Amino acid sequence: MTSFPFTAILGQNELRRCLLLCAVDPAISGVLAFGDRGTGKSTTVRALGQLLSSAGLPLPVVDLPLGATEDRVLGALDIEHALRGEIxxxxxxxxxxxxxxxxxxxxNLLDDYIVDLLLDVAASGINRVERDGVSHVHPARFVLVGSGNPEEGELRPQLEDRFGLATHVSTITxxxxxxxxxRRRLAFDADASAFAARFAEEERLLASRVIEARERLDTVHLPEEILDRCVELCVEARxxxxxxxxxxxxxxRAAAAFAGRSAVTRADVAAAAVPTLRHRTPREPLERATAPAARVKLAAARVLGLRAA
Known part of the structure; x- marks a missing residue:
């Protein structure tokens, strides 16, 4: 099945950039996309999976349904083998x-018990299953991507903090x-293959850019002065x-690698500030969804002497 091309998606620039940076450095650990219904959040995430897969990157995108059971999430005894006497x-x-x-x-509608399981595994990067006669341990390091509508409920703070980046997705006006x-959606629904072919070259170029950034990442220099500004900005933003x-x-650093630079700049820090800090700053009761981002931008301007992107 052909997914909507990642490069054909209009708007939601911050969400798309956050996903790409996590593809460059999975240790960023995830993206939380909260906002209006019907704004293409799910389409964007699944499009990223197709983009990466087409480039041969070993970064699968796996859906966790709301109704998933513990066995489905963690794994369990294989019943077919068990009937043959095999564990x-x-x-x-x-x-x-x-x-x-x-x-x-x-x-934000995920069952609390499943949330607890995810928190345990996300913290350790290891999944341990001890039940029904099965004792199994396997690595489980993944980039956690969540989307939702804040009108349907808040996210538990412990889970929210596990998302490295957060973005607010709003309706394009x-x-x-x-x-x-x-027009693009109608064209895709009419002939998905033909529509995807229109963006094949853009998809290839973007995937190549991600691959090159991943290869460059470990060599990107982080000047001590930039590290100081990062910590100072976190303090300033509370x-x-x-x-x-x-x-x-x-x-x-991932932003610098994606841009093809050999060292991190203040501009890279400014661009990373809002998605990194908007969900980690204290919130006032009944404040607008855009208020935390505005506070972070002001903090970045004071610390970096630049306008935060």
């Missing part, structure tokens, strides 16, 4: 997502852009916890 482990979604992306649509979105400092540094 065999049947891998779950976490095993399938190892080394790739685990995507949860409407993540510009008439030309909305018209083009409709970020909760120390994960913010680490994720901000990683995201800025």
């Amino acid at each position: 065999c482990f049947r891998p779950g979604l976490l095993a399938q997502a190892d080394g790739g992306f685990l995507y949860i649509d409407e993540v 510009e008439l030309p852009a909305r018209l083009e979105i409709v 970020a909760v916890g120390h994960r913010a400092d680490i994720v901000l540094t990683r995201t800025a």
Whole structure:
């Protein structure tokens, strides 16, 4: 089945960039996309999976449905083998997502018990299953991607903090852009293969850019002065916890690698500031969804002397 091309998606620039940076450095650990219904969040995530797969990158995108059972998530005894007297482990979604992306649509509606399981595995990078006569351990390091509508409920703070980056997705109001979105969707529904062929070269070039950035990442220099600014910015923005400092540094370095630079700049830090810190700063009651981002931008301007992107 052909997914909508990643490069054909209009708008949602921050979401698309966050996903690409996580593809460059999976240690950023994830993207949370909250916002209006029907804004293409799920389409964008699945399009990324197709983009990476077409380039041969070992980064699978695995869906975790809201109704998934513990056995389906963690893995369990393989019943077919058990009927033959064999003890065999049947891998779950976490095993399938190892080394790739685990995507949860409407993540704020996920059962609390499944959330607890995810938190345990995300913290250790290892899934341990001890039940029904099965004892199995396997690596489970994945980029956690969640989307949802905040009107349907808040996300538990412990889970929210596990997402390295967060973005607010809003409805596009510009008439030309909305018209083009409709045209592209209708063309895709009419002939998905022909529509995908229109963007094949753009997809190839973007995938190549991701691959090159992944190869460059470890050689990107992080000047001590830039590291100082990252930590200072987290303090200025009143970020909760120390994960913010680490994720901000990683995201800025991934941004430099994606841009083809050999060293991280203040501009990279400014661009990484909002998605890294907007969900880690203290919130005021009943404030607008855009308020945390505005505060982070002001903090970045004071610390970096630049305008945060």
